[in-house]
Amino acid sequence: MVETATTFGEYDALSFDCYGTLIDWEAGIAAVIGPWARRFDAALTDERLLVAYAAEEARVAREQPALPYPDVLAEAFRAVGERLGHPVGDEDAERLGASVPDWPAFGDSHDALVALGRRFRLIILSNVDRASFEGSRERLGVEFDHVITAQDVGSYKPAQRNFDVLTDYARGEGLRLLHVAQSLFHDHVPARKAGLPGVWINRRHDRPGWGATPDPGQPVTPDWEFPSLAAFAAAAT
Structure with missing residues (x-):
């Protein structure tokens, strides 16, 4: 199937992992x-x-x-x-x-986020503290509609609690949410358990192994997969 903007038309908000997805940790x-x-x-x-x-x-x-x-x-x-x-x-x-x-932003992150931000609300769900994230936000050069950090939640992904906070926020705002992340371990396994559809930004598609992200330890198949954020933005906007 060729993904087009229509494919993602049922969603009005995107939640992002930051480190590994937007920032090259x-x-x-x-x-x-x-x-x-x-x-x-x-x-x-x-x-x-x-x-x-x-x-x-x-x-x-x-x-x-x-x-x-x-x-x-x-x-x-x-x-x-x-x-x-x-x-x-x-x-x-x-x-x-x-x-x-x-830590540097991936080369496609800023432009892709700007394009996606014209169509979707942008949310961060990240294993980070507020002060450190502020430095990353400046590197990305984009304003996010909502930011949820590990410091806010009191736990780190893949803890299910982080995704409970995210989905509670989305429900309260009436948002149709799609989760976008690189890490199967930190994000896609718990997102699936939370009932969130997912886009895998497979930044390591051209390299073997898991790098700084642990093996997910169980099978998980995200709904969509792209090799870069730019490729996802091109399909979704």
Whole structure:
């Protein structure tokens, strides 16, 4: 089936994951942990580091759901160091924790969001704190109609509570909502459980493995899949 604007005509709002979908968090994380790791082992690749990091961030977020996101980043980095046998000092850990505003936007994010914003209300559902997200919002150069962060909810995706808050908001506003995200683990599995249709922005379509996003651990098939946000925007507007 060829997706067209008519395909998405029944929806009037889009909820987005931010990191991995709009912001290139893999590049941002690797920019900090890569140079640190190669002080000890020049053969360590960014991909290997991201896979190790993915598991640790998911664990820290699950075990400490009220921990601010900069501290989640720092704790996950320390755990990666323990895995590799090289302790992470406070300066390096805090550098990663403070780095979110420096993470780059994907090249298509701004223009695609502008185009989508002409037709849909734009909502953020993100594993982040408010202060860090503000730096990312400035990079994206787009105003969102509503923002829900992990700090607001008190838990991190894939916790179902985050999607309950999102769907409660959508119902209260009378919105017909479509969830747009890269991560099957953080977003599409719990979104499906919440009854939300989903668009998979498969940013890693040309690379094997999961990178900074854990394996979803169960089968999930989003309703639509696109290799980029630009491709989705072209189909939906």
